[in-house]
Amino acid sequence: xxxxxxxxxxxxxxxxxxxxxDDEVVAFDDINPKAxxxxxxxxxxxxxxxxxxxxxxxxLLGHLLLIAQKVAEEAKIADxxxxxxxxxxxxxxxxxxxxxxxxxxxxxxARMAV
Amino acid sequence: xxxxxxxxxxxxxxxxxxxxxDDEVVAFDDINPKAxxxxxxxxxxxxxxxxxxxxxxxxLLGHLLLIAQKVAEEAKIADxxxxxxxxxxxxxxxxxxxxxxxxxxxxxxARMAV
Numbered sequence: 001x002x003x004x005x006x007x008x009x010x011x012x013x014x015x016x017x018x019x020x021x022d023d024e025v026v027a028f029d030d031i032n033p034k035a036x037x038x039x040x041x042x043x044x045x046x047x048x049x050x051x052x053x054x055x056x057x058x059x060l061l062g063h064l065l066l067i068a069q070k071v072a073e074e075a076k077i078a079d080x081x082x083x084x085x086x087x088x089x090x091x092x093x094x095x096x097x098x099x100x101x102x103x104x105x106x107x108x109x110a111r112m113a114v
Numbered sequence: 115x116x117x118x119x120x121x122x123x124x125x126x127x128x129x130x131x132x133x134x135x136d137d138e139v140v141a142f143d144d145i146n147p148k149a150x151x152x153x154x155x156x157x158x159x160x161x162x163x164x165x166x167x168x169x170x171x172x173x174l175l176g177h178l179l180l181i182a183q184k185v186a187e188e189a190k191i192a193d194x195x196x197x198x199x200x201x202x203x204x205x206x207x208x209x210x211x212x213x214x215x216x217x218x219x220x221x222x223x224a225r226m227a228v
Contacts, residue, residue, distance in 0.1 A: 050183045051192050062176030065200075069164045072202070078165050081203025086179075088186070089195025091219070105205070 002046065006098035010044040019071050024060055027071050027103075036106030037077050041068045047099040049088040068103050077105035116160065120212035124158040133185050138174055141185050141217075150220030151191055155182045161213040163202040182217050191219035 008014035009028060016028035019039050030038040041064050047053055053061060065084070072078040082105035087094035122128035123142060130142035133153050144152040155178050161167055167175060179198070186192040196219035201208035 050179060050198070051187075053180065053183060055180065058173060058176035058180055060176070061179040062172035062174070065164060065175040065179070066167065066169065066172055069167060069202075073165075079203065081201070081205030081208065083206050084164070084198075084200040084202070086198040087195070088183075088198070089193065091195030091221070092197050094195065107205070 004046060004096075004098050006040075006042050006096055006100060007044075007046055010042060019074075020067060022067075024063060025067050027067060030102070034102075035104040037075055037082070037104065039071055039075075039103045041071065041101040041103060043099055048097050049094060049099050050086060051088055052099065064101055068101055071103060072105060075105070081105065118160060118210075118212050120154075120156050120210055120214060121158075121160055124156060133188075134181060136181075138177055139181050141181060144216070148216075149218040151189055151196070151218065153185055153189075153217045155185065155215040155217060157213055162211050163208060163213050164200060165202060166213070178215055182215055185217060186219060189219070195219065 005014060009016045010026045018026060018028050020027040024044055025041060026044060027039050027041045030040050043060055043064060045060065068084055072082045082103060085102040085104065119128060123130045124140050132140060132142050134141040138158055139155060140158060141153050141155045144154050157174055157178060159174065182198055186196045196217060199216040199218065
């Protein structure tokens with residue numbers, strides 16, 4: 001059985017505040033939010049980060065971005081604005097070795113990095 | 115003729131330090147870098163930001179992320195780590211109204227936002 005916490009959330013073994021779910025993707029609140037709205041968009045397939053993806057994952061990667069947009073719209077932060085951040089590898093700040101998109105919004109984010 | 119500066123770079127009307135180009139995507143150095151390595155990955159199709167995308171753009175969105183990974187690998191920053199940031203809308207810090215992915219690397223980025 002996987003020890004990956006995002007795999008456990010994806011298969012229901014670990015609780016989370018789920019915002020969206022389908023066969024390929026789950027989106028849930030970050031437990032340590034860095035903004036008023038901070039959701040993680042996670043593929044159910046275990047991929048370590050973008051370095052672990054290939055052409056076969058193109059549809060899934062596009063789907064992750066479309067779901068991020070959908071979650072932002074449903075949370076009513078899409079018009080004001082939101083950031084997507086994907087950390088890959090140890091110098092990036094990636095804390096969980098399962099590909100995830102941070103969706104951040106709900107306040108002025110312009111000065112957070114780029 | 116488009117006044118969009120990223121459209122102008124994409125169609126060769128405006129110079130940039132091009133890192134990668136194909137029929138759908140162009141990647142070039144940010145002129146105001148926020149990290150030692152700071153490249154923008156831009157679709158040639160004019161999309162304002164993620165709010166302007168739909169299911170028809172899924173392949174293109176996946177392609178943008180795969181190209182980001184490829185550019186990171188070619189720049190030899192993939193193993194150490196890199197961030198992808200996509201700003202959408204006025205509260206996010208989006209400065210050019212043409213969808214673009216920031217690819218940031220080359221130093222410890224962990225404390226830059228999430």
